[in-house]
Amino acid sequence: MAKISLTVNGKAVSAEVEGRTLLVELLREKLGLTGTHIGCDTSQCGACVVHVNGDSVKSCTMLAVQAEGAEITTIEGLAAADGTLHPMQAMFREHHALQCGFCTPGMVMSAIDIVRKHPEGLSEAQIREELEGNLCRCTGYHNIVKAIAAAFPLMHQKQAA
Amino acid sequence: MAFEGIGASVKRREDGRFLAGRGHYVDDMNRPGQLYAVIRRSDRPHARLRGIDTAAAMAAPGVVAVYTGADIAADGLGGIPCGWQIHNKDGSPMAEPMHPVLAIGKVRHVGDPIAVVIAETKAQAKDAAELLAIDFEDLPGVADLRAAAAGGAPLVHDDVAGNVCYDWHIGDKDAVDAAFARAKHVAKLDLVNNRLIPNAMEPRAALGECDVAGNYTLSTTSQNPHVIRLLMGAFVLHIPEHKLRVIAPDVGGGFGSKIYHYAEEAIVTWAAGKLRRPVKWTAERSESFMSDAHGRDHVSHAEMAVDESGRFLALRVSTLANMGAYLSTFAPSVPTYLYATLLAGVYKTPAIYAEVKAIFTNTVPVDAYRGAGRPEAAFLLERLVDAVAHDTGIDRIALRRANFIPADAYPYQTPVALQYDSGNHEVTLAEALKTADYAGFPARRAEAARRGKLRGIGISTYLEACGIAPSQVAGALGARAGLYEVANIRVHPTGSVTVFTGTHSHGQGHETTMAQLVADQLGLPLDQIEIVHGDTGQIPFGMGTYGSRSLAVGGSAMVKAMDKIIAKGKRIAAHLMEAAVEDIEFKDGAFRVAGTDKSKALAEISLAAYIPHNYPIEELEPGLEETAFYDPKNFTYPGGCHVCEVEIDPETGVTKVVNFVAVDDVGRVINPMIVEGQVQGGVAQGIGQALLEGAAYDANGQLLSGSFMDYTMPRADNLPNITVGTEITLCTHNPLGSKGCGEVGAIGSPPAVINAVVDALKEYGVRHLDMPATAEKIWSIIQANRPKMAAE
Ligand code: FES
Ligand code: FES
Numbered sequence: 001m002a003k004i005s006l007t008v009n010g011k012a013v014s015a016e017v018e019g020r021t022l023l024v025e026l027l028r029e030k031l032g033l034t035g036t037h038i039g040c041d042t043s044q045c046g047a048c049v050v051h052v053n054g055d056s057v058k059s060c061t062m063l064a065v066q067a068e069g070a071e072i073t074t075i076e077g078l079a080a081a082d083g084t085l086h087p088m089q090a091m092f093r094e095h096h097a098l099q100c101g102f103c104t105p106g107m108v109m110s111a112i113d114i115v116r117k118h119p120e121g122l123s124e125a126q127i128r129e130e131l132e133g134n135l136c137r138c139t140g141y142h143n144i145v146k147a148i149a150a151a152f153p154l155m156h157q158k159q160a161a
Numbered sequence: 162m163a164f165e166g167i168g169a170s171v172k173r174r175e176d177g178r179f180l181a182g183r184g185h186y187v188d189d190m191n192r193p194g195q196l197y198a199v200i201r202r203s204d205r206p207h208a209r210l211r212g213i214d215t216a217a218a219m220a221a222p223g224v225v226a227v228y229t230g231a232d233i234a235a236d237g238l239g240g241i242p243c244g245w246q247i248h249n250k251d252g253s254p255m256a257e258p259m260h261p262v263l264a265i266g267k268v269r270h271v272g273d274p275i276a277v278v279i280a281e282t283k284a285q286a287k288d289a290a291e292l293l294a295i296d297f298e299d300l301p302g303v304a305d306l307r308a309a310a311a312g313g314a315p316l317v318h319d320d321v322a323g324n325v326c327y328d329w330h331i332g333d334k335d336a337v338d339a340a341f342a343r344a345k346h347v348a349k350l351d352l353v354n355n356r357l358i359p360n361a362m363e364p365r366a367a368l369g370e371c372d373v374a375g376n377y378t379l380s381t382t383s384q385n386p387h388v389i390r391l392l393m394g395a396f397v398l399h400i401p402e403h404k405l406r407v408i409a410p411d412v413g414g415g416f417g418s419k420i421y422h423y424a425e426e427a428i429v430t431w432a433a434g435k436l437r438r439p440v441k442w443t444a445e446r447s448e449s450f451m452s453d454a455h456g457r458d459h460v461s462h463a464e465m466a467v468d469e470s471g472r473f474l475a476l477r478v479s480t481l482a483n484m485g486a487y488l489s490t491f492a493p494s495v496p497t498y499l500y501a502t503l504l505a506g507v508y509k510t511p512a513i514y515a516e517v518k519a520i521f522t523n524t525v526p527v528d529a530y531r532g533a534g535r536p537e538a539a540f541l542l543e544r545l546v547d548a549v550a551h552d553t554g555i556d557r558i559a560l561r562r563a564n565f566i567p568a569d570a571y572p573y574q575t576p577v578a579l580q581y582d583s584g585n586h587e588v589t590l591a592e593a594l595k596t597a598d599y600a601g602f603p604a605r606r607a608e609a610a611r612r613g614k615l616r617g618i619g620i621s622t623y624l625e626a627c628g629i630a631p632s633q634v635a636g637a638l639g640a641r642a643g644l645y646e647v648a649n650i651r652v653h654p655t656g657s658v659t660v661f662t663g664t665h666s667h668g669q670g671h672e673t674t675m676a677q678l679v680a681d682q683l684g685l686p687l688d689q690i691e692i693v694h695g696d697t698g699q700i701p702f703g704m705g706t707y708g709s710r711s712l713a714v715g716g717s718a719m720v721k722a723m724d725k726i727i728a729k730g731k732r733i734a735a736h737l738m739e740a741a742v743e744d745i746e747f748k749d750g751a752f753r754v755a756g757t758d759k760s761k762a763l764a765e766i767s768l769a770a771y772i773p774h775n776y777p778i779e780e781l782e783p784g785l786e787e788t789a790f791y792d793p794k795n796f797t798y799p800g801g802c803h804v805c806e807v808e809i810d811p812e813t814g815v816t817k818v819v820n821f822v823a824v825d826d827v828g829r830v831i832n833p834m835i836v837e838g839q840v841q842g843g844v845a846q847g848i849g850q851a852l853l854e855g856a857a858y859d860a861n862g863q864l865l866s867g868s869f870m871d872y873t874m875p876r877a878d879n880l881p882n883i884t885v886g887t888e889i890t891l892c893t894h895n896p897l898g899s900k901g902c903g904e905v906g907a908i909g910s911p912p913a914v915i916n917a918v919v920d921a922l923k924e925y926g927v928r929h930l931d932m933p934a935t936a937e938k939i940w941s942i943i944q945a946n947r948p949k950m951a952a953e
Contacts, residue, residue, distance in 0.1 A: 018284065020284070028189075029191075033182070034182070034186075034188075034189035035181070035182015035183065035184070036182070037186075037362075037363070037413075038188070038364075039362045039363065039364065039446065040446040040868075040869055041445045041446045041447055041868075042446065042447075042868045042869055042870055044868075044869040044870065045362065045446070045869065047362060074182065075180075075181070075182035076181065076182040076183075078181075079181060085180065085181075089180040089181075092176070092180055093172055093173070093176040093177075093180060094172065096172075096173065096834050096835065096837075096838050098173075098176060098179055098180070099414070099668035099669070099670070099838060099839075099842060100361070100362070100363065100411075100412065100413045100414040100667050100668030101175070101176075101178075101179030101180075101184045101411065101413065101668070102184070102186065102361075102362040102363040102413025102414060103362045103413075104179050104180060104184075105182050108180065124882075125878075127877070128877040128878040128880075129877075129878050131876065131877035131878070132876060132877070132878060134877075135362060135869070135874050135876065136362065136877075137360055137361055137362050137414050137416070137842075137846075137874070138362070138414055138668045138838075138842045139838060139841065139842050139845070140841040140842045140843075140844060140845030140846075140875075140880055140883055140906075141845065141875075141876075141877040141880055142841045142845075142880070142882055142883050143838060143841070144877070145877060145882075
């Protein structure tokens, strides 16, 4: 067992974890943040994506101990304190980009990172390529792509490419 | 108030919690004192179990219990039941071998559960499961359908000769033979409908609990909690309904794979009773691959007899269908009544004969997966029609038009049992061709050719049967359950409404659509309506969600219950306003005395019903709550036309879907946004089947595609934008006129895609191609046919 301290959704937390405990297990089991999901055991579905120090990371691919000192944001930490949705959340709702909702937290976290990393603009083809690491079985991605394109101008205060 | 009723694209009410990370899925639940179950599964396709040594596992840290098939047998648990019985050609019943909860004596497929380890933590249970020493005696296995059906194949069940579960047929063989004898032309085709692994993104999970009074609760990833309560309670665990509550909370996709009663549900419930502590099991994705029921897996031969003008005279089909190692809940119905009865499609083929042999193999059980039987029928038929066009030189669109059941021929009795109530295939075809700019295709093909690309276009004009199902018809065909749906509508004293539905939403957006339906009928704002589903403790009964039935059957039950509410409300209103009941009309949420300005809002009536001081108490019970069971009169028959355009890179064999248009007739639409999403999702799965997905086994039954690394799930960059259109003919036999939209996408699309690929490859002499049309398959065809083309 190791004791680790980190910041999750702006709050300092610490926990006792086994060496083999994954970050996603820490979030779900120890911190009760069940919005982050587990959809596979081969790091391919993206249901577990969170932000670690501002970058999107598959939290099933990282040991909890590696998150020592890190700043983590999960889906639960996106909306403003008054409940106002992040533009990406709002656009997912607006464009019906979710059905069962299981891939959604990881999809939203990845989508935010994609838009942030491409301030120059994003084509539809680019959005589709960048979503390579996130699987959705419900939507056929059509509306997810639309939602991300619609969130771009809201996040960058300018039009998508 | 914005319009929120029938026809409005209301944003989904469930999205708020999902987007905030507050969805409530089974694996999100944890109970005080909870234990964790890990299943040790067979890694062998077929083996005798000579012994299981549990000592080391039992002694491992944190382990509370280890159970095997022997413990299950000692406690007298039943086998996992099958919900549908098919009869053979000779009238005898199908073979129905025992399906034990944990393997007894033998394992029959990779993934077959052998033992369960229950420990304080999941990691401890996992560690201990590896310490189980299992003495296997490997037996030869068989995975391939044709091999398993051939004489001398290893037997999956010693007492099932030839591995034949059933040998069934439908249609008039003599009429078909006679028509073939006078046919001008016969087109023949051999087809494989590839085996698929559903892979809902949420892995299955189950949490069992038992309280001090012996009341059990199972929380499970299910599309139909009441069905699970019935099957597990009555047949496996022998727990009566009133002591067993089954909850299916938020469920992360199903597509059929979460209809069935699975062993793990019984294991955690039974173990929770024995240990008097909650027991949770959650599948890892590798387990999903080897334990969730798979889909499709047919091998067929089809022949169409055609006269000189291209009219279809008769259709003859013989199909082998893979059942896997055991019969899953609805498996026997899929290749029979959900498949062969659909072989008329949209055509007036006068004579049809189909025979289907269902075969056991050493593979995961196969059952309904989105579309279930109907995609297999549509693929066979729409490929065969293109083959007729290819062989006769008749244009494929003209050929279809010439054989369509005309709109004025409805209701139409097919030669394979079903009676279609409504449809208009000409209209959906015309709309789809226009939207896809079919006429402009030759120019696009020429332009692609200049870039060195092969472009093809394909269509499918399909029909399916859903809104499952009229109980007596289904019962006569072998169903062991009723297939009606139930709604309980409770108008509270102050006029808000809770609707309890026996259907279940796992992505379909029922909390929105069904609330819109109720808002429309009762004249209430959406925020006064709550939809409750997924809990046998709250909902009277229900058959759940599959077969695109929730609106057509479940919504109709709501309409029926609302009719009762309104009828009772009228009697109360008549009393309050001192008018005759016949003079009361209900409109826009108020009861009015016709021809006067006297009216009472629904909330005033409900208040009077619960505080019955001024109330016709002699003739009317207080309260305003009604339950309705709705049993459909027929199936519903959505249909439409899908057009797919592909571009193939001859250097790599990679197929890109460049345009996809789906124009579907799903009957009355409540929420167009949600319907469009359902169709897009279904089409994505259909394109996946056509181009990417395929479960692979070696000859013995070792699963080769056991993870997302080996099984190609469609990703965002594999798929195009999907244009959805709707054309509506109303269902004539339910009060909503709705037909269902959940499966049309997955049914209509695979043949459209393959027809397009074949079209793109026609210069290479390709007449047919089996799914998935992978880059490797196409590249090989191109390579093999290149020299021939050069020589010509
Ligand atoms: S859980 Fe699938 S990628 Fe992390
Ligand atoms: S919404 Fe269900 S998996 Fe994406």
